[in-house]
Amino acid sequence: MPFHIETPTITSRAWGKGSLDAAVLKLDALQPTGSFKLRGVGAWFEHAIANGARRVICPSGGNAGFAAAYCGWRSGVAVTIVVPRTTSEEVRRAIEGAGAEVIVFGAAFDEADLHAQALARQNDWAYLHPFDDPLLWRGHSTLIDEVLANGDAFDCVVTSVGGGGLLIGILEGLERHDLRNIPVIAVETEGAASLHSSLRANERVTLDRIDTVATSLGAKRIAESAFQRARDANVLCVTVSDNQAIAACLKLANTARILVEPACGASLAALDVHCEKFAGCRRPLVEVCGGIGVTIEKLLRWHGASAGAQSRPDFPGAQ
Numbered sequence: 001m002p003f004h005i006e007t008p009t010i011t012s013r014a015w016g017k018g019s020l021d022a023a024v025l026k027l028d029a030l031q032p033t034g035s036f037k038l039r040g041v042g043a044w045f046e047h048a049i050a051n052g053a054r055r056v057i058c059p060s061g062g063n064a065g066f067a068a069a070y071c072g073w074r075s076g077v078a079v080t081i082v083v084p085r086t087t088s089e090e091v092r093r094a095i096e097g098a099g100a101e102v103i104v105f106g107a108a109f110d111e112a113d114l115h116a117q118a119l120a121r122q123n124d125w126a127y128l129h130p131f132d133d134p135l136l137w138r139g140h141s142t143l144i145d146e147v148l149a150n151g152d153a154f155d156c157v158v159t160s161v162g163g164g165g166l167l168i169g170i171l172e173g174l175e176r177h178d179l180r181n182i183p184v185i186a187v188e189t190e191g192a193a194s195l196h197s198s199l200r201a202n203e204r205v206t207l208d209r210i211d212t213v214a215t216s217l218g219a220k221r222i223a224e225s226a227f228q229r230a231r232d233a234n235v236l237c238v239t240v241s242d243n244q245a246i247a248a249c250l251k252l253a254n255t256a257r258i259l260v261e262p263a264c265g266a267s268l269a270a271l272d273v274h275c276e277k278f279a280g281c282r283r284p285l286v287e288v289c290g291g292i293g294v295t296i297e298k299l300l301r302w303h304g305a306s307a308g309a310q311s312r313p314d315f316p317g318a319q
């Protein structure tokens with residue numbers, strides 16, 4: 001039995017302008033752990049359990065860790081999550097509440113990751129990387145299987161990109177169904193544009209720092225495989241501002257009554273902000289990837305801060 005659930009899609013006319021007819025929203029925010037991560041992490045756990053894993057360690061900003069904690073609870077495998085100091089108190093508590101041990105280490109994901117790798121080696125624990133693992137990609141790819149099995153028509157896919165695991169999963173899913181020609185629009189926020197910068201430089205670059213409210217997109221370096229695939233495949237990379245991502249979260253909350261992180265809002269924002277890039281597409285499939293690092297209060301605070309910072313005539317939440 002997989003750990004994740006099949007999620008519904010809804011077709012919404014609230015998003016995009018121009019040639020877009022309607023957006024097909026794949027609601028992975030409704031996974032039991034609040035994000036798509038459970039697809040890949042669950043697939044990884046099934047494999048690890050079959051291979052006798054007794055304890056798992058995973059470095060994570062939050063959502064992969066929460067998914068791992070959930071799988072550990074469901075399967076009786078002990079789980080340790082190493083989070084960086086940037087991970088909020090609420091998210092740490094959620095992970096502990098699911099029964100995992102939480103270690104806080106480092107200023108950002110990369111440092112937490114090195115610590116997790118060291119602990120895994122010392123103790124001989126199974127190590128789960130939150131985005132760079134073929135088992136994870138395979139798990140993420142099931143979202144495409146579900147949308148196709150459901151009969152939802154789409155002519156492009158929009159997804160957020162952090163380390164690139166979700167993007168690879170989507171590309172794998174499309175390939176499996178001979179849909180290589182479907183364009184994929186990969187969205188990052190400006191302060192976490194590791195794929196965008198790498199495609200520009202034509203080599204994988206490491207960002208000096210992460211500067212975005214969309215913390216789940218905060219990988220300084222895109223996975224090698226995501227970079228290679230984005231270079232070769234039909235992938236268009238765009239960026240949105242934090243304010244645009246936040247406005248899209250509010251708009252989703254108000255139109256679909258679903259709360260998601262700015263990491264997910266970024267994808268939805270692209271429909272409104274970059275509609276000219278969707279030329280030829282009428283029905284984008286948007287992966288509503290979710291995330292637990294958000295509360296109503298936080299969203300309103302971010303929104304207040306962004307509205308106060310400057311008034312933006314193109315602010316998509318402002319109509």
Ligand SMILES: *Cc1c(COP(=O)(O)O)cnc(C)c1O
Nearest residue numbers: 063162163164165166263290291
């Ligand atoms: C992990 C995550 C992402 C980015 O996924 P990658 O596989 O790292 O690219 C985007 N949104 C949310 C909510 C996430 O948890």
